[in-house]
Amino acid sequence: MLSRRLVVAAAVVDDLASPTRLLAARRSRPAEIAGRWEFPGGKADEGETPQQALHRELWEELGVRAELGDELVGPDHGAWTITDRHLMRLWFARVTEGEPLPLVEHDELRWLAPSEWSGVDWLDGDLPIVEALRPRFGEPSPLAAPLFAASLLRDPTLPN
Ligand SMILES: Nc1nc2c([nH]c(=O)n2[C@H]2C[C@H](O)[C@@H](COP(=O)(O)OP(=O)(O)OP(=O)(O)O)O2)c(=O)[nH]1
Numbered sequence: 755m756l757s758r759r760l761v762v763a764a765a766v767v768d769d770l771a772s773p774t775r776l777l778a779a780r781r782s783r784p785a786e787i788a789g790r791w792e793f794p795g796g797k798a799d800e801g802e803t804p805q806q807a808l809h810r811e812l813w814e815e816l817g818v819r820a821e822l823g824d825e826l827v828g829p830d831h832g833a834w835t836i837t838d839r840h841l842m843r844l845w846f847a848r849v850t851e852g853e854p855l856p857l858v859e860h861d862e863l864r865w866l867a868p869s870e871w872s873g874v875d876w877l878d879g880d881l882p883i884v885e886a887l888r889p890r891f892g893e894p895s896p897l898a899a900p901l902f903a904a905s906l907l908r909d910p911t912l913p914n
Pocket residue numbers: 761762763787791792793794795796797798836837840877878879880
């Protein structure tokens with residue numbers, strides 16, 4: 755079986771309880787993914803807990819300290835399959851010290867409202883994660899939309 759390397763990343767938000775903005779980061783390297791947008795983070799090193807790795811990555815990549823909130827639990831034993839070589843676990847995070855800067859690996863950061871999320875070119879593996887974040891921002895879940903449409907189409911003269 756192919757074993758995937760664990761990547762830890764953060765949905766950095768303006769407020770953990772009622773988020774309105776998400777921090778998206780544009781990769782500057784490697785060339786295959788340069789220009790694509792992602793969640794700040796990186797591979798966990800041997801001997802680190804995922805949370806320790808995430809604090810280290812946020813410090814190295816963005817120059818910030820952060821408090822971590824809940825994990826956005828994914829469908830693959832709690833993780834998200836993002837590439838054929840990587841699994842990702844993702845936590846909400848709020849900056850407690852510093853102003854995020856694109857120090858390494860990124861050349862631009864943007865604080866995006868949910869209406870702006872589809873306007874950036876996310877890495878392919880991140881797209882389902884971005885959609886799964888919507889309910890936390892008070893947006894309808896993508897799964898709820900077809901159900902809502904179906905309820906509108908239902909013939910009101912039929913018995914319930
Ligand atoms: N950090 C991060 N990586 C992602 C995301 N989505 C996605 O497909 N990836 C991929 C890109 C990379 O191939 C891999 C993570 O590797 P990385 O280059 O960020 O790891 P790292 O910071 O530890 O870097 P390195 O020491 O291995 O150079 O996962 C994401 O949202 N965040």
